[in-house]
Amino acid sequence: MACGDERCKMADGSNATKTSAPRTSLPARPAEPRRLRGEPWLATVAVLFTLAQLVLVRPDLGLGWDETVYVSQVSGHVPAAYFSAPRSRGISFLVAPIASWSDSTVLLRIYLAVLSGLALYFALRVWRGHFRPGVLALAGALFASLWVTLFYGLQAMPNYWVAIGALACVGCFLRARAKARDRAAWWGLFAGAALMACMRPMDAVYVVLPLLVLALRRPRLLAVLVVGLVAGAGEWVIEAYTSYGGLAQRLSDASAIQGGLGWHLAVVDQLRSLGGRTLCRPCTGSVPNPAVTLWWFALPLLAVLGAVVAVRARRALPVLLPGACAVTAAVPYLFLIGYAAPRFLLPAYALLALPVAEGLAHLVTAPARRAGRTLAVGLVAVGLAGHLGVQYVVLEHTVHSSAASRADWARTATALHALGVRQPCLLSGYDAVPIAYYTGCGSAQTAGHDASTSVAELTRAAHRTSFAVLAPPGRRAPAYARTWPDERVGVLRAYVAPDAQRGR
Incomplete structure (x- = not known):
């Protein structure tokens, strides 16, 4: 084909020196590998989350009621407490590397804070192919800055780890669905499902319901997901038959302990708990100040905005799927039990953080004019700053009240030692x-x-070991202990078996 224009002359380089101005060439900057894109953002979020736990919650916070049950199962220093039907041993396995040889609460808290930060980093990292680095880091920061996340991240409690498992499981599901050769995604899908089921089997089932529906026509996806759930819940199921009279009986007992699963509108109860009540049972009293609960109402609105943006951009599934899993994870705790605890919704918060971050990013980038964009950025910044302030205030109140009750237990223990209970x-x-x-x-x-x-x-145990019965003020001891010497221990009265007092 004949060619007479200037472009053809440039193509073979014959007139290159005549038509192009001389310029100094600079060494090209190597492109950042895709796998490293956004890594500093995610690492920063994880490090700040770990440090915030250690500074704001503090590692010297004593163990709470449920924590003592979980830690005692693997402790080499105290007998194991009774393990009721709803509980699962996942968190006991997690703390065993420290609790099995050390009774230091500080060391255990530091271990869990570091572990929770690492887990958050890797769970967010799964989503790099679906969200821009800044949006993904914002999602992590939104979840990590909630007072309930900070409070429970370094505690020996299962709910945070269900949230991490959910985040990793849903993200790996999307990756494996899109690219069957992504071996890391398949292993992550299995591990995320197993982690959730090991920590709280029923929570895991509710989280993965949308995944099971999507996987019905993908046998391999369905198989890996189900095998992960079975692997995580296997110990719980086996224990049901060895210690609780069978799986059906354990499920029945667990339901009874939780007040009977059925229709219970617990939305208002969850609102009441947002003021820092770690367990709202019975859940009475007024709803906290609107400033404390405003974020809770903004959460679904921003998530819907993020979903709409994603649908318009033809990338709906990575935003809609975590939102759907968040809804199914929240349903039992909003509508099926008659009490509330803010930690129950941690998996839903972790998953909703993704569409919420997408919605916030749209608010600050959508306005075409510079003035509108500046205004949007300012409003979002003010809103986030106010949100962080509220979370800090509630966290400080929760830590203070929790520390006070745990200090009371420690003082009671000291008084019991003085009475010869050792x-x-x-x-x-x-x-x-x-x-x-x-x-x-x-x-x-x-x-x-x-x-x-x-x-x-x-009664027989009272003759063999050091034994005491505790009663609150105004309440009588059980009949078998009423003749025992009693003394005040903290705010309680201790009825100490005579055989125990002889050891003083």
């Missing part, structure tokens, strides 16, 4: 489970959710 020993009665851990004793109850023995067995 290892090997046994406690029963009011708050016996956590106080037993602080005292170094075992615990046993004849009634309630932690009922594990009979009055006759406790």
Whole structure:
């Protein structure tokens, strides 16, 4: 083909020196590998999350009631507390590397804070192919800055780890669905499902419901997801048959302990708990100040905005799927149980953070004019700053009140030691489970959710070991202990078996 224009002459370079002005060439900057894109952002979020836990929650915070149950299962320093039907041993396995040889709460908290930061980093990293680095880092920061995330990240409790498993599982599901050769995604899908099921089996099932629906026509995806759930919940199911009378009986007992699963409108209860109540049961009192709950109402609105933006951009699934899993994860705690705890919704918060970040990013980048964009950035910045301030205030209040109750348990334990209640020993009665851990004793109850023995067995135990029954002011001791010497221990009264007092 004949060619007479200037472009053809340039193509073979014959007139290159005549038609192009001389210029100094600079060495080209190597392109950043895709796998490293956004890494500093995610690492920064994870490091700041770890440091915030250690500074704001503090590693010297004593163990809470549920924590003492989980830690005692693997502790080499105290007898294992009764393990009720709803509980799963995943968190006990997680703390075993420290709790099995050390009774230091500070060391355990530092270990969990570092581990939770690393876990957040890797769970966010899964999503790099679906969200811009800044949006993904914002999602991580939004989740990590919630007071409930900061408070429970370094605690021996399962809910944060269900959230991390959910984040990793959904992200790996999308990656494996898009690229069957991505081996890391398949292993991540299995591990995320197994982590959730190991920590809280029923939570895991609710989280993955949308994934199961999408995987119905993908046998390999479905198989890996189900195998992950079975692997994580296997120990819980086996234990159901060895210790609880079978799977159906354990599920029934777990439902009874939780007040009976069924229609319960717990939305208002969750609102009441946002003011820093770690357990709202019974959930009475007023809803916190609107400034404290405003973020909770903004959350679904921003998530919907993010979903709309994603649909318009023809990248709906990476935004809609975590939103759908967040909804199914939240349903049982909003509509099926009659009480509330803010930690129950941590998996939903982790998953909703992705569409929420997408919505916020759209707000600050959508306005075409510079003035509109500046205004949007200013409003979002002010809103986020106010949100962070509210989260800090609630966190500080929660830490202070929790530390006070745990200090009371420690003082009661010291007073019991002074009365001669020392290892090997046994406690029963009011708050016996956590106080037993602080005292170094075992615990046993004849009634309630932690009922594990009979009055006759406790009476016999009183002759064999150091034993005390705890009662709050104004409440009488059980009949078998009313003739025992009693003394005040903290705010409680301790009825100490005579055999225990002889050891003073």
